[in-house]
Amino acid sequence: MSEWQKTTWREKPRVQMPDYTDETALNAVEAQLSKYPPLVFAGEARTLKKALGAASRGEAFLLQGGDCAEAFEQFSANAIRDTFKVMLQMAMVLTYGAKVPVIKVGRMAGQFAKPRSAPTETVDGVELPSYRGDIINELDFTPEARIPDPKKMLQAYTQAAATLNLLRAFSTGGYADIHQVHAWTLGFTDQDEASKYRDMANRISDTLDFMKAAGLESASNHNLQTVDFYTSHESLLLEYEEALCRLDSTSGKWLAGSGHMIWIGDRTRQPDGAHVEFARGVLNPIGLKCGPTMTSEDLKALMAKLNPENEAGRLTLIARFGAGKVSENLPRLIKTVRDEGAQVTWVCDPMHGNTIKSASGYKTRPFDAVLREVKEFFAVHKSEGTIPGGVHFEMTGQDVTECTGGVHAVSDENLSDRYHTACDPRLNASQSLELAFLVAEELTNMREEAQAANG
Template sequence: MDQPNENDNNNDYGSSSNRRNRSSRSSNETWNPSSWKKAVAKQQPTYEDEAELNNAISTLNRVAPLVFAGEVRSLLEKLARVSLGQGMVLMGGDCAESFKEFHVNHVRDTFRILLQMALVMTYGSSMPVVKIGRMAGQFAKPRSQPNEVVNGVTLPSYRGDSVNAEEFDPKARRNDPQRMVDAYHQSTQTLNILRAFSTGGYADIWRLHAWNLDFVDSTEEGSRYRLLASKVDESLRFMKAIGVDTKRPEFTTVDFYTSHECLLLPYEEALTRQDSITGKWYDCSAHMLWIGERTRNLDGAHLEFIKGIGNPLGVKISDECTPEQLIQTINIMNPTNTPGRLSIIVRMGAEKLRKNLPGLIGAVQKEGKNVVWISDPVHGNTRKTQSGYKTRDFDSVRAELAAFFDVHGEMGSHPGGVHLEMTGENVTECIGGLAEITEDSLKKRYNTACDPRLNGSQALELAFLIAERMRTRSGLPKLDE
């Protein structure tokens, strides 16, 4: 596995035309950033003006990368340790980022609740937690139908702000390629904010009491967090008393990475660069990319594209994925069986997970594949209420996460982490939890542009569940004891 190089952030990525003409030193000699065009690309918007599309892609070909090779390789190393049972992953963020809701406070609050969750999980599992945000690029969403019909009017479905707008009118629903450029620029701002918070003192562990959100602070989970924070604070003071320098970077900064679904292939191709040091290709739109359930077909364009980039990868699977399909997918996405390269993100619902996951884990174990197993307990538990709101029942989310840990306990495998659609905002989009959100209260703060998200209190509740399960696996007493 490549080691990070201090010069990685100065790599000569070059323009798109130069990259295409440059001889590739990639180990995959038949792959190039545009080879996906030979396969069928699902879930791609149709653009009415090809010249307009080409102009947007030309702009993206010339922009600076959002992330760099050294950062990507650092994440790969951390995920490699998780795949070997020496860490956990926390992935979280918006279902779909929004142009109009962008604000530094929103980024800060989601980052802050992720810091809280990571602290709880680290303390509970006695393992390092790799922190990855569904942020700075999660602007596109797959759709069940290409069009939406309202009162007899048919318009293109809303596919996320990098494609069109949520309002149901012809102008807003027009698939506009310039929106990919807008998504890039907003991602740049989000990354600047995240880097500032990660390294500028906000993430200093001595500030762990200040990480609590106001609306979380008044909940039972907020009280549990304050108690845990006091224990950690006491430990820090002891370490300082015996001479440990708690002002070192590992105490005052955090490594925070970004990820999103690899969906809009023209966008991803335009931001793919070749590292002049290693010759490898990296998709510089994010540190980690994943493929969704709707686009993971073995002969499809998304798998063709993603297999050639050097980023850590993920693939979401439901109960429709067979053990044979999973092994084939792993062989395509990680043919060298590199630890940390591939994460399997499981979204099935509790009952189907208990039935199907053992066979999938068994197949991976039999073939000796190195993967990170991650639970996505939110995605598979969506329903519509009688009043028309799309929501998720927190009890179902919690049940699927518990089932994930149960199955891994039975199989002797490592439950590598969790992937959540969540926000640090005080939204009322998912029913239940200690926040006691009811169906009647959904309308109070239902702000999502796409699917419902856990709020900070509900997300923190899951972090405590994970911590307790990991302590049980290790034979440690409960957090509150």
């Protein structure tokens, strides 16, 4: 394999990336970004990789969630706090059910670019380039708004830095203290259907009170007051990724300084393409989306390129097939991994294969289909004797109406009430928590069956 440099992706075929019309402006932005501090650090990426290795062995579980595409206009401290809060709740539910540490990774502080199914879109007979995320162009349907603007990378960096600053403060400044388990409740937890969360929070509080009374709490007090929270995004806009790539002085390896974990999408995973070329050379843990068109041959080639040393935690395979298609696709990929003796972490993305257009014209995801894909993912791993290592959701802490169904039974008619996403529909806070309980139930069943089998 040829020697890697952070620029070698430029020699490969590129897809899903903009053609900037002003090369001088693009070069100036790249030069400016290359002088900025990295958003994350190599030691953090190595810690996350180690945790993901534990998830591949069933010793931890990954919860990855956040925005479909972060929008400049919707950026606010409250939105960050609410998504962080829901992820804390979900992680608590999963930890309680699975009895293993939950790795918390946000689709945040970098999820600005989106692949699109077509390069253009037509509205009322007018055809314009597709919106590709705020880091590239604008959502407004005008010729000017759809021109790729390299300066948007600088705004994306600024928003990502501010987001990370707040997330780090929340993670270590007392907000994530497990003693605040009741304070993490959002408005929906006052509803009757959230009684499961309140009951669990009460049991946790009782346990903490017992530990304190018995003098058992002080040694682990710091661990109870802080959490490790990581960021991730699809590594799509490679000019941005290259500009933030930094050499780690400790290991002599290159770090993608844009986020702790980056992933390659189902549309950009060509083994000889630019996106795979960039990802293969950085030390970060790498995610790889696996859809129905993923062949065994491609998966073998991708595993060899992205994880040549077969390092645990380096490669996470994110399955996104769609409800009803898991049993026909996942087993053949599991067989490929097994035949190659590859170390991977298996994760379920039940969102991207279940997107439909509703009768009201809105793009949505039926919550029942999301639940069904999660159950099918666990069922296949149970029958194959392999380990489900995590889940990957598009979600928000806001009370949006973008996915139909759930305990509040969002209907097609409700979608227009609070439909705020610029791209794909997200689970709201209530649906996210409901899903966490389902996953926790699956994990609890697996743990109990394993214990029974071991006598």
